Amino acid sequence: MPDEIPTTDDREPALVVTLMIDHVLDLAATWTAWDGRPVRADERIYTPHKAIRRVTDHLIDHLAEVEARLAGNPTIPDRWHASASTTPADLAPFTDQDLAEARSRLTRLSQIWASRLTKLTPDQLDRSPGAGWTFRQIVFHLAGSTYYADAVGDLSAVGSDR
Structure with missing residues (x-):
């Protein structure tokens, strides 16, 4: 996912x-039908476990950022770059x-994200405290997390080519 400023719209x-x-x-x-072969997407490989891990980590990383900024604290950058890593557990x-x-x-x-976001005013969403994207932009960036799951795809068709 690129680091350019995310485009937003009027969706909640x-x-x-x-x-x-x-x-x-x-x-x-559909992933219980996975045949064990990692799927190549761009220069990386993905598996069902890695896709879930990446989506989960992405949600947690940005939630930590939002909460730190709301509290006036510095954010802790992610130094692992987990998308580039495939662990034995991912396989x-x-x-x-x-x-x-x-x-x-x-x-x-x-539920946590929805609870947090519904408590923010439009001004807080669009003029977020601290450095970085607005909270609205972060949300629309998170929407791109479908990339990881889409890389693995819909495996409901048994024996389908990827």
Whole structure:
């Protein structure tokens, strides 16, 4: 995902995040059929576990940024660059239990984001404290997290080519 300033529109920010998570979970529901072959996207590879990890980490990283800025604290930059890393755990089969865990985790993160965003005024969304993108721009940047899930894709068609 590029670091250029995200384009925003008039959609409710909370809805932008929840729809992104719904999309990811809809795709994840098909990933128990994954054949174990990583999927190449651009110069990186993705697996179901890595896609879930990246979406989750992205939500947590930017939530930490929003909360720190609202509190007037410095943000802690991500130094791991996890999108470039594929761990042995990322290569494990994606099971029904993994899907249940992803649903639980991402649904709770969706609720946290929606709760935070609905409490912010339009002015806070568009003239956010501290340095960096506005909170509205962060939300629309997060919407791009579908990239990770889309890289793995819909695996509901057994034996489909990717």
